Amino acid sequence: MDFAYSEEQNLLRNSVVRLLADNYSFETFKKVSRGEPGWRPESWKQFAELGLLGAPLPEAYGGLGGGPVETMVVMEAFGRALVVEPYVPTVVVGGGILQSAGSEAHKQEWLPKIAAGDAVLAFAFAEPQGRYNLADLAVTAKKQGSAYVLNGQKSVVIGAPFAHALIVTARTAGARREEKGLSVFLVNRRARGISTRDFPTVDGLRASEITFENVEVPADNLVGTPDDALPLIEQIVDEAIAAHCAEALGAMRMLQESTVEFSKTRKQFGVPIGKFQALQHRMVDMFMQVEQSASMTLMVTLKLGDSESARKKAASAAKVQIGKAARFVGQNAVQIHGGMGMTDELALGHYFKRVTMIDTLYGNVDHHLKRYASLG
Amino acid sequence: MDLTFSREEEAFRERVRSFIAEHLPARLKGRTRRDLATKEDYLDWHRTLYRKGWVAPLWPKEYGGTDWSVTERYIFNEECARAETPPLIPFGLAMVGPVIYTFGNAAQKQKFLPRILSGDDWWCQGYSEPGAGSDLASLKTRAVRDGDHYVVNGQKTWTTLAQFADWIFCLVRTDPSVKPQQGITFLLVDMKTPGITVKPIIVLDGVREVNEVFFDDVMVPIENRVGEENQGWTYAKFLLVHERSGIAGVARSKKAIERLREIAAAEQVDGTPLIETDEFARKVAEVEIDLTALEFTELRTLAAEARGGHAGPESSILKIKGTEIQQRITELTLEAVGYYAYPDAHGFGDNEYPVGPEDSVGTAGVYFNMRKASIYGGSNEIQRNIIAKAVLGL
Numbered sequence: 001m002d003f004a005y006s007e008e009q010n011l012l013r014n015s016v017v018r019l020l021a022d023n024y025s026f027e028t029f030k031k032v033s034r035g036e037p038g039w040r041p042e043s044w045k046q047f048a049e050l051g052l053l054g055a056p057l058p059e060a061y062g063g064l065g066g067g068p069v070e071t072m073v074v075m076e077a078f079g080r081a082l083v084v085e086p087y088v089p090t091v092v093v094g095g096g097i098l099q100s101a102g103s104e105a106h107k108q109e110w111l112p113k114i115a116a117g118d119a120v121l122a123f124a125f126a127e128p129q130g131r132y133n134l135a136d137l138a139v140t141a142k143k144q145g146s147a148y149v150l151n152g153q154k155s156v157v158i159g160a161p162f163a164h165a166l167i168v169t170a171r172t173a174g175a176r177r178e179e180k181g182l183s184v185f186l187v188n189r190r191a192r193g194i195s196t197r198d199f200p201t202v203d204g205l206r207a208s209e210i211t212f213e214n215v216e217v218p219a220d221n222l223v224g225t226p227d228d229a230l231p232l233i234e235q236i237v238d239e240a241i242a243a244h245c246a247e248a249l250g251a252m253r254m255l256q257e258s259t260v261e262f263s264k265t266r267k268q269f270g271v272p273i274g275k276f277q278a279l280q281h282r283m284v285d286m287f288m289q290v291e292q293s294a295s296m297t298l299m300v301t302l303k304l305g306d307s308e309s310a311r312k313k314a315a316s317a318a319k320v321q322i323g324k325a326a327r328f329v330g331q332n333a334v335q336i337h338g339g340m341g342m343t344d345e346l347a348l349g350h351y352f353k354r355v356t357m358i359d360t361l362y363g364n365v366d367h368h369l370k371r372y373a374s375l376g
Numbered sequence: 377m378d379l380t381f382s383r384e385e386e387a388f389r390e391r392v393r394s395f396i397a398e399h400l401p402a403r404l405k406g407r408t409r410r411d412l413a414t415k416e417d418y419l420d421w422h423r424t425l426y427r428k429g430w431v432a433p434l435w436p437k438e439y440g441g442t443d444w445s446v447t448e449r450y451i452f453n454e455e456c457a458r459a460e461t462p463p464l465i466p467f468g469l470a471m472v473g474p475v476i477y478t479f480g481n482a483a484q485k486q487k488f489l490p491r492i493l494s495g496d497d498w499w500c501q502g503y504s505e506p507g508a509g510s511d512l513a514s515l516k517t518r519a520v521r522d523g524d525h526y527v528v529n530g531q532k533t534w535t536t537l538a539q540f541a542d543w544i545f546c547l548v549r550t551d552p553s554v555k556p557q558q559g560i561t562f563l564l565v566d567m568k569t570p571g572i573t574v575k576p577i578i579v580l581d582g583v584r585e586v587n588e589v590f591f592d593d594v595m596v597p598i599e600n601r602v603g604e605e606n607q608g609w610t611y612a613k614f615l616l617v618h619e620r621s622g623i624a625g626v627a628r629s630k631k632a633i634e635r636l637r638e639i640a641a642a643e644q645v646d647g648t649p650l651i652e653t654d655e656f657a658r659k660v661a662e663v664e665i666d667l668t669a670l671e672f673t674e675l676r677t678l679a680a681e682a683r684g685g686h687a688g689p690e691s692s693i694l695k696i697k698g699t700e701i702q703q704r705i706t707e708l709t710l711e712a713v714g715y716y717a718y719p720d721a722h723g724f725g726d727n728e729y730p731v732g733p734e735d736s737v738g739t740a741g742v743y744f745n746m747r748k749a750s751i752y753g754g755s756n757e758i759q760r761n762i763i764a765k766a767v768l769g770l
Binding site for chain 2: 004005069274280283284292294296298299302303317321373
């Protein structure tokens with residue numbers, strides 16, 4: 001049993017933290033997230049140069065040969081800096097799904113481009129009617145000759161406005177919500193028949209509603225087993241959950257630390273408000289939530305390679321903890337900052353928004369409590 | 377980074393498991409502190425471990441410890457919880473023992489340590505007083521030097537199992553003229569000394585778990601003082617932060633959740649097992665998830681120690697979260713048994729079957745009893761004060 005970072009992991013951590021400290025201030029976040037195109041391609045290039053975009057990808061395809069721990073290291077730092085670039089959709093989901101289920105041709109074409117920063121991917125899995133059920137799909141893909149034809153709508157596809165390709169989940173057989181009958185496709189974002197409506201998200205990202213109208217996708221672009229892709233989708237989503245737990249952890253650490261600092265300088269009744277026991281205990285509870293979240297992030301990261309049921313339980317347990325902590329830490333950070341906590345000017349509120357939206361992403365606390373309980 | 381145990385550690389686990397299987401008598405399996413009635417019941421398992429050399433894993437090897445790694449200690453605790461071994465009383469092994477081998481003189485080490493290990497001396501803890509609870513440093517039990525003795529007068533309270541004790545370690549006031557923390561001395565007192573009176577306090581579940589201890593001109597030889605006069609607070613604080621592993625009670629709580637699941641699987645709600653109802657399944661899931669987080673917080677702490685560092689700030693969380701979870705499990709178990717929480721476990725004779733399913737007996741008592749956990753050992757509010765000050769710098 002060992003929880004220490006390797007030398008390489010420490011180097012990775014130091015370099016990503018330094019890069020963000022030098023190049024990714026809160027002012028940068030605000031400017032980038034509010035301007036066009038809504039991300040900074042030069043940041044993406046810097047990430048590539050540092051090796052971050054290939055951190056969990058195999059060396060044979062231009063990656064660093066790392067794994068979930070490397071992703072955790074990167075994502076915690078990204079959470080602290082409110083990074084808006086689509087790392088999870090591109091590297092964790094796109095890179096992950098191609099690495100575990102893609103054909104050799106897919107890997108050779110895409111993984112080196114991802115690692116080099118030349119490809120951005122987005123994950124189109126959610127649908128208007130499906131809520132958090134990954135199998136509740138109305139998007140269909142019908143085989144016609146050597147192609148599949150996609151029809152339907154995907155919701156809130158994060159990073160899609162900048163993406164070169166989409167990872168799309170679709171129903172190729174079976175009835176709505178049936179576990180069998182799902183397939184995964186790699187779809188050119190510019191394919192004929194795709195229309196998008198791009199929009200900013202409350203936490204500073206960009207996303208799209210995407211409509212597929214008779215979109216032809218070559219059969220070669222099917223990723224993994226046809227008609228039985230749910231296990232693959234669940235595995236990738238659990239990996240993405242682990243990454244977002246680390247991101248939320250970084251953001252929550254900022255919320256908790258900045259609240260403690262604020263309480264030491266803000267004076268009322270002639271003393272710093274951090275001297276009041278009511279607030280001290282609240283801040284201790286925030287601290288405990290953050291530490292418990294750090295423990296759960298580590299737990300899920302180290303259990304992604306376990307048996308399917310152990311992995312699912314780990315992911316749901318971690319997501320429950322992070323979701324609860326996000327609300328508690330975020331709400332109390334605003335509360336203790338008082339009126340200042342309500343302003344757009346402070347970074348605080350933007351961290352609050354990010355961690356709140358992470359609770360929703362891939363299923364909120366209720367969803368994952370139910371999933372956890374159903375696993376026995 | 378990885379979660380696996382080495383082959384040597386797995387072999388160690390096997391050795392511990394088979395030793396327990398071979399030596400734990402069926403009548404002691406699963407017995408908790410509240411239903412171990414006699415001193416002999418308590419000491420039985422203690423002596424078995426002593427004979428094996430495993431009774432004090434935390435102690436340095438030279439004083440009778442096991443020289444186990446942090447991971448081996450963790451495995452040992454896990455296996456004990458899994459096999460439901462009876463608890464060991466911490467006052468000698470985990471409290472005064474470490475104080476004596478850290479701050480005591482050679483004579484004290486020689487006199488007391490072997491008898492703590494063997495179980496020949498039963499220790500109790502004389503800290504709290506009627507007027508000194510969370511504000512422990514305000515204690516008033518007075519010790520006045522008279523030749524080669526201290527004369528002790530005052531009262532201690534909440535003294536756990538003092539009715540069995542041979543010795544009591546006490547914080548006493550030796551200098552009332554200085555700051556409260558600076559005038560305290562750490563004394564070892566023989567319970568047979570004239571002038572000591574022990575009176576029972578019955579707690580919520582009807583058990584005599586704690587006592588009041590009165591001191592009336594009790595003569596304590598000065599060689600029974602640990603360390604220096606008026607430095608007792610330092611030793612007391614050491615004791616409070618010394619070795620927090622185990623305080624979280626993770627392995628025991630896992631076992632308790634397992635039992636809760638069994639009970640809730642047997643209970644029916646409109647023909648459905650209680651554990652399969654959404655409301656109850658959700659509550660059990662929540663406490664189990666909390667426990668998983670605590671388990672990894674403890675593992676992070678142990679890992680930091682194993683690397684030679686001191687336990688990080690996260691270790692302060694172990695007591696608060698550990699006791700909150702223990703209490704929550706007893707609360708859910710009380711809920712789970714329904715009407716058969718009613719019968720008072722003490723209302724039946726030794727040769728009578730209690731009313732209700734076996735698993736329901738005493739669940740209410742355990743729930744009421746466990747409210748103590750967030751009060752003892754520095755209340756959870758005091759723990760929060762400590763974290764606020766020491767960790768957050770407030």
